[in-house]
Structures are given as C-alpha cells and as structure tokens.
Amino acid sequence: MIERFHTTARMSRIVRHNGTIWLCGQVGAxxxxxxxxxxxxxxxxxxLTEAGSSRRDILQATIWLAHMADYDAMNAVWDEWMPEGCAPARACGEARLAGSDLLVEVIVTAAVSA
Structure with a gap:
C-alpha cells in the first residue's frame, strides 16, 4: 500500500511504501x-519522525546548491547533523532553485526505522 502525507494536487511531502520513505525537496530559512x-x-x-524514520535510516540524499562555492559551509552543517557511521549514498550539485533567496535544497530517501 502506498501512503501519502500532506498531499496537494502537485505533490506529497512524504510518500511511504514497502518500508521506504521518500521526502519532497526541503528548503530552509x-x-x-x-x-x-x-x-x-x-x-x-x-x-522523517512523522513517517516512522530518522536521520540514522537515510539511504540516499540529493543536495542542490545555488552556488557550489557554498559546498564547504553546507557540508560543515551536514557533517555535524549526520550521525557517525550513518552516511547515506549522496550526491550534490549546483542548480537554479525555485526562489532567488534559496541557497540549498535536500531530497531524502530513507528506510522505515526497525
């Protein structure tokens, strides 16, 4: 069964299916x-908490930066946030984001916590 949370006509913020969770892209202020x-x-x-998971269960992350010059500053926060030994498969690239004030967007796939 596919479960969708916070769904609009365009997207769901969370999709859960067969023990896997997909989050829509997240941006911050x-x-x-x-x-x-x-x-x-x-x-x-x-x-992730709402969907029954945690950062320890992240399988894959895709990170989009408005400017690759921000890579080190973003990674400093990421490295502090990610529990040791739990690093997911990850990609990071530069992209034009949805708003000119946005500098980073993170897309996550995770397993449901055991």
Whole structure:
C-alpha cells in the first residue's frame, strides 16, 4: 500500500511504501547557506519522525546548491547533523532553485526505522 502525507494536487511531502520513505525537496530559512541547511535538516528530521524514520535510516540524499562555492559551509552543517557511521549514498550539485533567496535544497530517501 502506498501512503501519502500532506498531499496537494502537485505533490506529497512524504510518500511511504514497502518500508521506504521518500521526502519532497526541503528548503530552509536564513540568510546564509549554513542557516538554511540547519533549518532544512530540521524539517527533514520532523518529516522523517512523522513517517516512522530518522536521520540514522537515510539511504540516499540529493543536495542542490545555488552556488557550489557554498559546498564547504553546507557540508560543515551536514557533517555535524549526520550521525557517525550513518552516511547515506549522496550526491550534490549546483542548480537554479525555485526562489532567488534559496541557497540549498535536500531530497531524502530513507528506510522505515526497525
């Protein structure tokens, strides 16, 4: 059974199926990429908890940065947030994001917590 949470005509914020959770892209508030990354990852935490998972169960993450020059600053926040030994498969690239004020977007796939 496919479960969808916070669904609109365009998308669902969470989709859960056969023990796997997909989150829609998460962005955050703030003036810097570090602030936005911290807020974004807080939103990821909340959605994962709601779906029955956690950051320890992330299988894959795709990160889009408005500017690759922000890679190190984003990674400093990511590395602090990700539990040791739980690093997922991950990709990071540069893209034009939905708003000119957005600096980072994170898309996560996770397993339901055991």
């Amino acid at each position: 703030g003036a810097t990429v570090a602030e936005q990354t911290r807020d974004c990852l807080s939103r990821v935490d909340a959605l």
